Amino acid sequence: MTARKPPLYDAHTDREAKLTEFGGWEMPVQFDSINTEHERVRESVGKFDVSHMGQIEVTGPDAVALTDRLVTNEVGAIEPGRAGYGAITDSDGTMLDDTITYRLDDERVLFIPNVGHDEEMAERWRTYRQEWDVDAAIENTTTDWAMFAIQGPDAEDLAATVTDTGDGEGTAVRNLGRFSVTAAAVAGVDCLLARTGYTGEDGFELLCPTADAESIWEEFDCQPCGLGARDTLRIEAGLLLSGQDFDPETDPRDPYTAGIGFAVSLDSDFLGRDALEAIAEIGPEERLTGFSLLDRGVPRHGYPIVDGEGSEIGTVTSGTMSPSLERPIGLGYLPADYAENAASETDGETAVVIRGEAKRVRVETPPFIDT
Amino acid sequence: MSFDVPEDRRYLETHEWAHREDGSVRVGISDFAQDELGDVVFVELPAVGEELRADEEFGVVESIKAVSDLYAPISGAVTATNDALLDAPELLNTDPYGEGWMVELEPADDAESEELLSAAEYREQIE
Numbered sequence: 001m002t003a004r005k006p007p008l009y010d011a012h013t014d015r016e017a018k019l020t021e022f023g024g025w026e027m028p029v030q031f032d033s034i035n036t037e038h039e040r041v042r043e044s045v046g047k048f049d050v051s052h053m054g055q056i057e058v059t060g061p062d063a064v065a066l067t068d069r070l071v072t073n074e075v076g077a078i079e080p081g082r083a084g085y086g087a088i089t090d091s092d093g094t095m096l097d098d099t100i101t102y103r104l105d106d107e108r109v110l111f112i113p114n115v116g117h118d119e120e121m122a123e124r125w126r127t128y129r130q131e132w133d134v135d136a137a138i139e140n141t142t143t144d145w146a147m148f149a150i151q152g153p154d155a156e157d158l159a160a161t162v163t164d165t166g167d168g169e170g171t172a173v174r175n176l177g178r179f180s181v182t183a184a185a186v187a188g189v190d191c192l193l194a195r196t197g198y199t200g201e202d203g204f205e206l207l208c209p210t211a212d213a214e215s216i217w218e219e220f221d222c223q224p225c226g227l228g229a230r231d232t233l234r235i236e237a238g239l240l241l242s243g244q245d246f247d248p249e250t251d252p253r254d255p256y257t258a259g260i261g262f263a264v265s266l267d268s269d270f271l272g273r274d275a276l277e278a279i280a281e282i283g284p285e286e287r288l289t290g291f292s293l294l295d296r297g298v299p300r301h302g303y304p305i306v307d308g309e310g311s312e313i314g315t316v317t318s319g320t321m322s323p324s325l326e327r328p329i330g331l332g333y334l335p336a337d338y339a340e341n342a343a344s345e346t347d348g349e350t351a352v353v354i355r356g357e358a359k360r361v362r363v364e365t366p367p368f369i370d371t
Numbered sequence: 372m373s374f375d376v377p378e379d380r381r382y383l384e385t386h387e388w389a390h391r392e393d394g395s396v397r398v399g400i401s402d403f404a405q406d407e408l409g410d411v412v413f414v415e416l417p418a419v420g421e422e423l424r425a426d427e428e429f430g431v432v433e434s435i436k437a438v439s440d441l442y443a444p445i446s447g448a449v450t451a452t453n454d455a456l457l458d459a460p461e462l463l464n465t466d467p468y469g470e471g472w473m474v475e476l477e478p479a480d481d482a483e484s485e486e487l488l489s490a491a492e493y494r495e496q497i498e
Contacts, residue, residue, distance in 0.1 A: 018409070033464075034435045035410045228409065228436050296457070298413050298433045321412035321435055328413075355415075355431070 006051035007146045007213035017226060023115030023243070025052035028226040037229035038323040041199055045152035046225040049217065054118030055141045055207065058125060059108045062134035067101060067109050070128060072255055072272070074265040078103040083179045083194055086263045088113075088121065089272030093254040093279060095246050097121065098263075100196055102181045110192075114242040118142040128271075146213035150220055151203030151233075159204050162186055162219045163193065176204075187212070187219045198230065200237025200371035232320050235329065238290060238366025244301060245288065245317040245331060257284040257333070259366075288317070289339040290366035291350065292329050295359040299330035299352045306358060308349035313338060316352055322368060329368050330361075339363060375402040376494045377468055381444070381487035383426075384496065388468065389444040389487060392475065395451075396484070398444060399472040400432065400463065403497045408434035411463040414456045416473055421449045423476060425483050430473065432463065445483040447476035 003026040006012075012019065017028035028049060031037060040046045058067055068075040073086030083102045087095045099121075101111040113121040122140040129136055150159055160170025164185040173193065176182055181194040189212040197203040208216045231241070240246065240260065246253040255264050256279050266277050293299060299319030304312045319330030330352070334342070342350050342363035351358035376382075380390035386404035390397045405411065413433040423429045423443040430441040452474050456462060463471040478484065488496065 029436065030409055033410050232435060296413065298438075300438070321433075323410075323435075 004052070006049055007210045008049050008051070008217055011214050011217065012049070015224065017224070020227065022227055023052060025115060027052050028224070030226040030228045031224040034226070034228035034232060035323045037223055037225035038232050040223040041152045041201055041225060041229065041233055042324055043153070044222070045150065045154040045158050045203075046223040046229070047217070047220045048149040048151065048225050048230055049146070050149050050205070050230075051146045051213070052115040053142075053147050054113035054115070054121065055110060055145050055147070056113060056118060056122050056125065057108070057110050057139045057141050058136050059139075060136040061107060062129075063107050063109050063136045064103070066125065066129055066132070066134050066136045067111065068268060069132070069270050070125065071099065071101060071111070072264040072268075072270055072276070073101070074268040075101050075103065075109065076268070077265075080105045081180055081182060083181050083196055085179075085260075087255045087258075087260060088124070089255065089270070089276065090248070091271055091275065093272045093275035094248050094252045095242075095255060095258060096124075096248050097242050098240060098260070100194075102192070102194060104181070104192075112147075117242070144210060145207045146210050146216070148206045148208070148217060148220070149197055149199070149203060149230075150206065150222070151197045151199040151201045152222075153202060154222075155201070155203040158220060158222060159193070164188070173204075186216050189216060191216070198237075198239055199233040200239070200367060200369055201233075231318075232323055235318050235320050235331065236322055236324055236367065236369045237371050238331070238368065240288075241318060251317070253288075253333075254279055254284065256280060257286050257288065259288040284336055286314070286333045287336040287339045288331055289334050290329065290331055290364040290368060291352070291361040292325075292327050292364055292368075293352065293359050293361050297352070297354045297359045298328050299332075299354070299359075299361075304353045305332050305334060305361075306351050306353055307338070310358065313350075319352075324369055331366065334363070374406065374497060375468070376490045376497075378490045380468075381484060381489060382493035383442060383444045383487060385442045387442055387444050389484060390468075391484070394477070395475045396445060396447065396478050397472045398474050398476060400441070400467055401493070401497075402467050404439075405464050405467045405471070408432065408437055408439060408463075410435050411460045414460045414463065414473070416452045416456070417449050419449050419452060423447060423449060423474075432460075441473065443476070444487055445476060446479040448479075449474050450477050451475040
């Protein structure tokens with residue numbers, strides 16, 4: 001299979017970015033250094049090419065109702081111009097993906113499946129459109145758009161400078177609330193600008209037409225950042241990565257177990273609702289939890305987590321050396337009661353096994369940083 | 372991009388270098404290797420006295436994005452390790468041929484060094 005390439009592929013290779021295969025796309029993993037890029041985002045502003053993320057547009061009289069029945073948050077309650085985070089669950093409550101849904105107007109929503117899930121989710125929407133006999137057009141527009149994330153405490157100033165909002169002062173950008181979305185012109189090109197992100201910082205995500213991707217990318221004069229920094233930033237912020245912290249095939253999880261119960265509206269009638277209500281009533285058996293290593297080492301996906309007796313009680317799903325905290329941190333699933341007790345104790349009995357050696361950890365509740 | 376490949380040492384295909392000192396051989400990783408790894412955050416080295424065998428694993432270097440095994444260019448007993456790397460693994464990025472050295476060995480067989488790549492041969496491999 002040939003890797004899919006973002007519109008900026010040539011610009012990235014000219015910039016000597018290191019590339020990596022990610023979910024079927026060839027994307028920049030690092031432009032300069034992961035630590036440098038990470039730090040710029042925490043302290044100032046950085047830009048990410050996230051054109052590997054999917055875009056599915058649903059339009060028509062039942063566009064909102066159809067989407068509402070396929071994601072866990074209440075899309076019908078999102079006002080036009082606003083966005084919401086939720087999971088896409090199967091009838092048994094298993095998370096297939098997580099997504100942000102943008103309510104563009106009364107009859108038009110746009111949602112963002114994770115890398116490689118775009119066509120699968122477009123098909124899923126089409127299947128249920130037919131099954132439920134509703135009136136909505138579903139279009140996979142992933143290749144029509146380039147998607148950039150502008151993240152960091154200075155993201156507002158930068159976005160306000162390059163976005164034409166009519167008054168020359170970027171007021172509409174500055175007033176754009178968290179989880180809001182608006183049409184905006186950047187370098188004279190019509191784009192969609194949303195106050196969303198995946199770093200734990202303030203910032204924006206921008207959708208622009210593929211043909212104008214390069215000039216708009218250049219318009220944002222700041223540190224380019226790759227998937228490496230995107231990963232360290234989101235782990236510090238305790239945000240899930242689809243396919244890594246949950247995966248319907250290899251590590252099926254429901255939203256409560258994965259720690260995103262806040263994104264489930266049981267008042268909404270979505271596929272998987274009844275199964276999730278049952279889990280909510282008794283509480284999940286396992287919980288995604290955070291930890292810091294007390295010994296030297298770097299926790300990574302798939303490493304076992306053991307208790308004080310050395311019995312395996314869980315698995316690391318994500319881990320890294322945190323650039324901001326300068327200590328090794330990770331996420332993983334633990335029995336819910338164990339996690340609760342361990343988090344209230346001061347000494348670390350729990351350990352992650354790295355190359356056969358138990359490295360002590362302190363169980364923590366993410367996020368690891370103030371967001 | 373061009374990488375520093377000093378002439379005064381020999382190299383292994385897996386990007387380790389061996390540099391002859393007075394009576395011992397210093398081992399580290401190349402400029403190319405540190406660049407491929409990116410920000411190094413953790414190094415695991417053998418204990419002094421451990422016997423290493425040529426081409427066998429002797430430690431691990433981890434960057435934010437990757438875990439990489441280290442291979443011994445030659446056989447020999449470990450006479451010293453660079454403990455500065457425990458607190459400052461980034462020395463591997465900033466000075467791979469100097470302050471970022473990893474271990475010193477007492478060579479078991481001087482002839483083994485001859486089988487390693489010259490700087491020119493190694494340069495050809497990474498170009």
